[in-house]
Amino acid sequence: MKLLQSLNVIAQCKKYRISLWQCPSFLFLIMGIIICLVAIISYLIGTRYITEPRIVALIVLIVCAILLILSFIITNSFEKLIEANRLKSEFINIVSHQLRAPLSNLSWAIELLMSGGLGRIEREQLDYFKILKENSDRMKDLVKDLLIVSKIDSAQLSLKKEEFNLEELTREIIKEFEYFAKASNCQIEFFAKENLPKIFGDRYQLRQVIENLLDNAIRYTKEKGKVTIKIKKEKNFILFEISDNGVGIPREDQKFIFQKFFRASNVLKHKTQGTGLGLYIAKEIIERSGGKIGFKSQEGVGSTFWFTLPIKS
Amino acid sequence: MKKKILIIEDELALQKTFSDILEKEGYQVISALNGESGLMLAKKENPDLILLDLILPQKDGFEVLKELKKDETTNEIPVIVLTNLEDIQSVERAVELGAKTYLVKAQYTLKEVIQKIKDELEK
Numbered sequence: 001m002k003l004l005q006s007l008n009v010i011a012q013c014k015k016y017r018i019s020l021w022q023c024p025s026f027l028f029l030i031m032g033i034i035i036c037l038v039a040i041i042s043y044l045i046g047t048r049y050i051t052e053p054r055i056v057a058l059i060v061l062i063v064c065a066i067l068l069i070l071s072f073i074i075t076n077s078f079e080k081l082i083e084a085n086r087l088k089s090e091f092i093n094i095v096s097h098q099l100r101a102p103l104s105n106l107s108w109a110i111e112l113l114m115s116g117g118l119g120r121i122e123r124e125q126l127d128y129f130k131i132l133k134e135n136s137d138r139m140k141d142l143v144k145d146l147l148i149v150s151k152i153d154s155a156q157l158s159l160k161k162e163e164f165n166l167e168e169l170t171r172e173i174i175k176e177f178e179y180f181a182k183a184s185n186c187q188i189e190f191f192a193k194e195n196l197p198k199i200f201g202d203r204y205q206l207r208q209v210i211e212n213l214l215d216n217a218i219r220y221t222k223e224k225g226k227v228t229i230k231i232k233k234e235k236n237f238i239l240f241e242i243s244d245n246g247v248g249i250p251r252e253d254q255k256f257i258f259q260k261f262f263r264a265s266n267v268l269k270h271k272t273q274g275t276g277l278g279l280y281i282a283k284e285i286i287e288r289s290g291g292k293i294g295f296k297s298q299e300g301v302g303s304t305f306w307f308t309l310p311i312k313s
Numbered sequence: 314m315k316k317k318i319l320i321i322e323d324e325l326a327l328q329k330t331f332s333d334i335l336e337k338e339g340y341q342v343i344s345a346l347n348g349e350s351g352l353m354l355a356k357k358e359n360p361d362l363i364l365l366d367l368i369l370p371q372k373d374g375f376e377v378l379k380e381l382k383k384d385e386t387t388n389e390i391p392v393i394v395l396t397n398l399e400d401i402q403s404v405e406r407a408v409e410l411g412a413k414t415y416l417v418k419a420q421y422t423l424k425e426v427i428q429k430i431k432d433e434l435e436k
Contacts, residue, residue, distance in 0.1 A: 100397055104418040105326040111423040112330055117337045144419060158401050204420060 024078040031071035039064050086154075093150040096143045103143060107136040145277040148208070149260065152284045159202040159288055163312050166199050166206075166238055167192045167231055173210050174229070177218065186218045186225030193232045200312040201289040209285050210240070212278035213305050217244035219274070220267055220303075237291065237308040248299040257295070258283045266299065282307070315341040316434055319360040321351030321377065322395070323369050331364065334427060340434075348372025352380055355387050362434055365412070367396040367403065378410040391433050395426065 020026050042063050046056035112118065114129045121129065151157040174188055181188050217227045221244055230241045249257055253264040261276040286293040290310045297303035318340050322328050325346075332342045343358055345351035348369040355363060363381070367374030374394065381387045391413040396403070399417040407415055414429055421429075 097397070100419050101324065102326075104397075105324060105330070108330050108423040108426075109326065112334050115334075115424075117334055140419065156400075160401065 022078075022082075024075040024082065027078060028071065028075045031067070031075065035064055035067045035071070038067060089150050089153045092146055093154070096147040096150065099139070099143045100147070103136060103140045107133065107140060110136060142275060144208075145275055145281060148205075148281050149277055152281070157284070157288070159205055159285070161200055162203055163198050163200055164203045165196075166240065166309070167196055169203065169207060170210060170229060170231065170240075173207065173214060177211075177214055180215075181218050181225075181227070184218050184221060184225060185223055186221045186227060188214075188218075189226070189228045191228070191230045196231060196233055196238065197311045199238055199309045201309055202285075205285045206289065206309070209282040209307065212282050213242050216278060217242055217246065217303070217305075220244070221246040233311070234308070237310050239306060239308050241304060241306040243302060243304040245302040248301050248303055249295075249297040250299045254295075254297065258293075315339065316362070317341045317343065317358060317360040318362050318364060318430070318434075319351065319354055319358065320344040320364045321348065321369065321374070322364070322366040323347060324366070327366075330423070334423065335430070338427065338431070346370075348374065348377045352377055355381060355390065356384065359386065360390060362430065363390055363392045364430065365392050365394050367394060367398050367407065375406060375410060378407060378412060382411045391436075393430060393433060 039060050042060050043056065046059050047053075050056050050059075110129060110133045114121065114126065114133060148157065170190065170192070174190055177188065214227070214229075218225065221227070226245050228243045230239075230243075232239050247266055249264050250266055253262075253266075256262045257264065258279050259276075260280045262280075263274060263276040267274065283293050286307045286309070291308045293305070293307040295303055295305040318335055320328060320331050320335075320342060322331070322344070323346050328344050328346070332344060335342045343354055343360065345354050349371040351363075351365070351369070352372065354360075365374050365377060369377070372380075374396065378392060378394075381390065381392065388411075392411065393414045393416060394407050394412040395416045395418060397418050398404075399420075404415050413433060416426060416429060
């Protein structure tokens with residue numbers, strides 16, 4: 001029974017949650033086929049040029065043995081790599097889960113103190129509370145991103161399907177970013193076509209997407225920044241578009257922009273904070289919601305990111 | 314007559330934060346650090362609302378919900394679940410067991426949670 005299970009290559013690959021071509025069992029099977037072919041070919045060549053059958057048999061055996069050892073080493077190291085990768089995802093998952101509880105306790109306690117509910121706070125003290133709040137929020141955001149990434153990596157990200165108004169959500173988010181935009185000397189403009197239909201998706205996760213895009217647009221802006229958000233209906237989907245006049249993405253970096261942990265070379269120069277996870281998460285969430293995501297960008301001129309989402313039928 | 318809120322939460326930090334702010338808002342707050350004593354208090358004190366964590370020592374939040382709904386004296390009390398569990402299965406299970414509102418801690422500010430509590434009590 002166990003032998004039969006180990007023969008079921010596809011089921012094993014599913015266990016690792018990777019594509020067939022990266023799966024050690026599948027590679028081992030392919031290697032086996034190659035070894036058989038090589039054995040036949042070396043036999044054919046051998047019998048043609050060498051008359052002594054024992055030498056032919058020996059050559060065939062040696063070639064097969066070398067290939068077998070090689071394939072064993074390769075698949076074995078593959079297996080170890082995959083195991084290490086799985087442990088890494090698990091580690092991130094556990095750490096971020098464990099960090100979340102103390103971080104919400106911290107940020108709620110600070111919020112309570114800052115609200116003045118427990119007694120008035122002096123102006124100078126308030127500045128320090130603001131620093132505490134900002135930094136605990138930053139940690140919270142980072143942990144949130146790591147958690148989503150670990151869920152994506154282990155195929156555990158489940159998206160809710162609820163009906164909601166994208167325009168309303170966008171207005172909410174813009175309001176939250178007002179302070180950050182002002183501090184960055186950046187102006188946000190918003191245009192939405194009237195009577196837009198509702199969309200169908202996970203409101204909380206799509207909020208992350210829009211927040212990430214807006215945060216990027218403001219963060220990588222130059223002085224006197226301008227961010228324009230447009231929402232309109234196209235055929236059977238809704239198009240969300242966000243343009244900025246910021247630093248743009250260098251041409252050679254553009255194909256990597258949606259990769260995990262990738263940060264463009266020119267933003268590293270600006271030393272702004274960022275993890276390189278935002279766009280990776282955005283792409284995964286949009287694609288899993290049945291939409292598409294993309295961008296146009298020119299270094300020094302600005303970027304336009306867009307995504308589409310299906311309209312509720 | 315002050316409205317009474319029962320907090321069932323094992324994190325002392327959150328117990329304190331919520332007791333302080335809710336008392337400032339004019340509510341009477343009672344608290345329990347585990348599911349078992351939470352249930353007992355719910356039966357004895359008959360609160361107007363219960364704020365319930367799901368991961369709790371002794372009896373977990375799901376158990377508490379189940380028993381609250383079984384008992385005639387407590388099955389009318391609205392329950393707001395406040396937890397770090399955000400997988401859909403947990404949400405569905407809690408709602409099925411009768412939770413009125415389900416809040417994931419990391420997704421809300423303190424102000425928003427308090428607002429949800431007020432909204433529920435004003436219904």
